Amino acid sequence: MKILIINPNSDLDMTKAIQETSNSFVNEDVQVVCKHTPNAPKFIETYEDQIRAAPGMINLVRENEEEYDGFIIACHCDPNLDTMKEITKKPIVGIGEASMKLTSFLGHSFSVISMTKQSIPNKEALIRKYHLQDALASVRAPENEVSGGSDEEKFFEVAKTAIEKDKAEVIVLGCAGMTGLDKKLEKRLGVPVLDGVVCALIILIGLIRYDVSTSKIRRYKSS
DSSP states (O other): OEEEEEESSOOHHHHHHHHHHHHHHSOTTOEEEEEEOTTOOSSOOSHHHHHHHHHHHHHHHHHTTTTOSEEEEOSTTOTTHHHHHHHOSSOEEEHHHHHHHHGGGTOSOEEEEOSOGGGHHHHHHHHHHTTOGGGEEEEEOOSSTTOOSOHHHHHHHHHHHHHHHHOOSEEEEOSGGGTTOHHHHHHHHSSOEEEHHHHHHHHHHHHHHHTOOOOOSSSSOOO
16 A cells, blocks of 8 residues: 655655654555655645645646555645545545544544644634534644744643643644654643544545545546
8 A cells, every 4th residue: 555645835854754653653564655745835824825835736646646545635724635635536635634533533522732823713714614613622822932942842731721721632733743742742631632644544544445535426526
């Protein structure tokens, strides 16, 4: 089985981190390759960023259609995911959709930990798109995004607040850049903490083995 993970941004360090997380999760019968998107912004934060990333993402899917069994979009806002689902016959999963939908198996309510306050409305809109608003406890980001301290400590404090004040039972890491923090935070928080990259792999590997892909009879046009 061969899976291509598309990092919608052009950040090579984030691409490497996603690759390392993937390698540590899959077995030897699954080969995962993570590629950044050429000519894309270094970070996907705005709707304009998503549009600027689209041409490169489309090319990556089309150029690798025959070589890979499925695709993952490794950005928690699931940029251009509908377009990607439409242009390939292979199964394709966004890490945002995967991680937030998996929370229903693990707890009554979930909170998303976002990188910045500006991205909170985007996350809330995406949650409504996926009809998950009734299970949402909150979307939170660090109060002071430029303060010192490690990423782990910043996101721990935010997640702790979501659990204590918002009654979240599951924490979702709301950025591929947080990959690798899940088990560290889970141990300290005492609740499930979901890394979207791993969640997408769980779902995509299952879809590939079950030999099913996106329906093209109504919402998505057959390519």
